[in-house]
Amino acid sequence: MLSASNALLLFAAAYVLGRIYAIWKILQSVKGVPVQFVLIQPLTSLAILLPHGRWNPGTHYVWDARSTAYSERRFEAIHFVPLLYGSGYLYNVSPEAYKQIMSQDGMDIQKPVEGLTLDFLGSNVVASNGDMWKRHRKIAAPAFNQETYADVWEVTARLYHEMLQSEAWKAGDSITFPAFNHFTTRIALLVIAACGFDMRIGWDESPSYPGLHSTIDRMIVTVSSNLLFRILAPAWILSIPSAIMRRIKISYEDLQRYLHAEISNKRADLRKRKAVGGATETTDRNVFGRLVTASESEGSRGLDLSELTGNLFIFLFAGHETTAHTLVVTLALLAVHMEEQENICRHIQETIGNRDPTFQDYSALGPVLHAFYEASRLYPAGYVQIREPQSNIVLKFHDTERPDAQRDVFVAKGILLCMDQVGLNRNPRTFPQPEDFIPSRWRDKSADDLVAFSFGPRVCLGKKFAFVEAACFLTHLLRDWKIELDLTGYSSFEEWQAKYMYPLMGITLKTGDVPLRVVKRPS
Numbered sequence: 451m452l453s454a455s456n457a458l459l460l461f462a463a464a465y466v467l468g469r470i471y472a473i474w475k476i477l478q479s480v481k482g483v484p485v486q487f488v489l490i491q492p493l494t495s496l497a498i499l500l501p502h503g504r505w506n507p508g509t510h511y512v513w514d515a516r517s518t519a520y521s522e523r524r525f526e527a528i529h530f531v532p533l534l535y536g537s538g539y540l541y542n543v544s545p546e547a548y549k550q551i552m553s554q555d556g557m558d559i560q561k562p563v564e565g566l567t568l569d570f571l572g573s574n575v576v577a578s579n580g581d582m583w584k585r586h587r588k589i590a591a592p593a594f595n596q597e598t599y600a601d602v603w604e605v606t607a608r609l610y611h612e613m614l615q616s617e618a619w620k621a622g623d624s625i626t627f628p629a630f631n632h633f634t635t636r637i638a639l640l641v642i643a644a645c646g647f648d649m650r651i652g653w654d655e656s657p658s659y660p661g662l663h664s665t666i667d668r669m670i671v672t673v674s675s676n677l678l679f680r681i682l683a684p685a686w687i688l689s690i691p692s693a694i695m696r697r698i699k700i701s702y703e704d705l706q707r708y709l710h711a712e713i714s715n716k717r718a719d720l721r722k723r724k725a726v727g728g729a730t731e732t733t734d735r736n737v738f739g740r741l742v743t744a745s746e747s748e749g750s751r752g753l754d755l756s757e758l759t760g761n762l763f764i765f766l767f768a769g770h771e772t773t774a775h776t777l778v779v780t781l782a783l784l785a786v787h788m789e790e791q792e793n794i795c796r797h798i799q800e801t802i803g804n805r806d807p808t809f810q811d812y813s814a815l816g817p818v819l820h821a822f823y824e825a826s827r828l829y830p831a832g833y834v835q836i837r838e839p840q841s842n843i844v845l846k847f848h849d850t851e852r853p854d855a856q857r858d859v860f861v862a863k864g865i866l867l868c869m870d871q872v873g874l875n876r877n878p879r880t881f882p883q884p885e886d887f888i889p890s891r892w893r894d895k896s897a898d899d900l901v902a903f904s905f906g907p908r909v910c911l912g913k914k915f916a917f918v919e920a921a922c923f924l925t926h927l928l929r930d931w932k933i934e935l936d937l938t939g940y941s942s943f944e945e946w947q948a949k950y951m952y953p954l955m956g957i958t959l960k961t962g963d964v965p966l967r968v969v970k971r972p973s
């Protein structure tokens with residue numbers, strides 16, 4: 451008689467063999483793709499994620515730690531990694547394939563949102579697909595316009611001046627800050643709070659709101675710093691009686707309560723105005739007011755309370771950490787490359803002189819933005835994008851061994867397309883000397899090459915929001931201060947860089963705390 455445990459073993463063996471056979475069939479169907487087997491155990495995603503923790507600046511980055519494929523450039527376009535569970539991944543670092551995939555983004559090619567969702571406060575533009583995504587995007591996109599950007603500039607400039615008045619910046623004409631990220635994070639948080647939600651919080655303020663368990667800024671920081679945990683952990687974990695779990699749970703509940711209350715107030719206000727025949731178009735300069743107004747004017751096609759909450763939550767998160775980290779990385783890279791910093795400073799002086807820069811100067815500040823683009827190329831905050839074709843598709847791309855030859859690559863429906871932003875942005879074909887910080891390379895490049903903000907119909911909605919904020923903050927700061935590295939205790943730049951500039955991959959890519967010294971420039 452077959453014992454229960456043996457039956458279980460047999461079943462497991464049959465299952466594994468079945469998967470191997472399925473993988474073999476997939477490999478046969480994916481014609482022309484350079485294939486490489488990686489035998490990954492059931493905890494596939496973990497096995498893929500683990501080697502990602504860090505990479506050495508200066509070496510090519512490959513998803514599969516055992517592969518030298520990318521650095522040898524034999525498999526430049528695509529790695530195929532069959533999984534024991536699930537059908538497989540295609541890893542892509544080819545700019546041509548990337549653009550073909552992202553041009554169909556949203557409809558024929560979709561985000562596999564299930565299981566890794568950002569919709570726990572409501573469906574939103576980031577965590578939806580197909581017609582639902584189109585509806586979110588149609589209502590949300592007009593909220594990002596010139597008036598919003600003018601407001602972003604004004605608020606960033608005000609916060610910069612307030613920051614200089616804070617205790618920390620009054621310490622003298624040469625100050626070393628152990629973690630400059632604290633300033634860029636505070637700036638990015640307060641800018642999105644003001645221009646996104648009309649919460650005009652001062653640099654040193656910590657405002658409260660009726661019924662919340664902490665101040666508004668504290669609540670937002672707790673929510674965003676625990677986002678990855680909130681996505682990965684099952685919801686019931688938050689009910690475990692522990693102080694940390696309680697704090698996280700309360701911060702999410704508070705944020706939801708706060709957003710619900712503000713949305714209801716805004717809707718009531720709009721309906722009151724409509725009832726007395728007043729103007730229904732928005733007079734708000736903030737994204738929140740525009741979003742609620744646009745949604746109301748769509749009638750039954752507008753967003754419901756939970757969808758509005760979901761979108762506001764996503765703007766708060768997407769518009770905060772990404773910009774903060776890219777800003778601090780830009781400053782650190784400019785401190786390492788002092789000649790680039792001095793070029794930018796000279797350009798600012800020639801363009802602005804001694805007056806305060808304004809939003810009208812934005813288009814003349816190319817070199818400042820180029821440094822920000824270059825930092826987002828080397829440290830792309832959205833370091834991976836995963837997509838799933840809804841039907842079989844064919845990608846056309848170059849064979850790197852015969853650049854004149856183009857090949858068709860068949861991708862079966864359901865195979866996950868994994869766009870490696872680090873690899874894409876360090877592809878030597880698009881970016882010669884890919885590991886070097888060369889802001890001037892953006893002078894002659896097309897905006898389409900800036901793939902760190904994605905490409906196609908689902909391109910980052912806050913791209914210009916981030917550019918305006920960055921241009922304003924960097925122009926003010928670099929005009930007034932020289933940014934230096936504090937190399938005390940380090941024998942070289944490289945040693946410093948290895949300690950502070952390694953990438954940490956969580957929900958976005960960031961670095962650890964970056965210590966920087968600011969030295970007042972003569973006025």
Ligand code: HEM
Nearest residue numbers: 768769772773776831832835902903904908910911912916
């Ligand atoms: C340095 C700053 C930023 C970077 C590098 C960045 C990068 C990205 C990337 C790569 C995506 C595509 C994600 C994917 O398809 O999986 C994206 C989407 C998005 N970003 Fe950003 N982002 C930044 C700032 C912002 C800001 C400031 C906002 C809002 C205020 C914002 C709002 C969004 C939204 C709403 C989407 C989803 C668009 C859609 O799916 O239709 N981002 N961003």
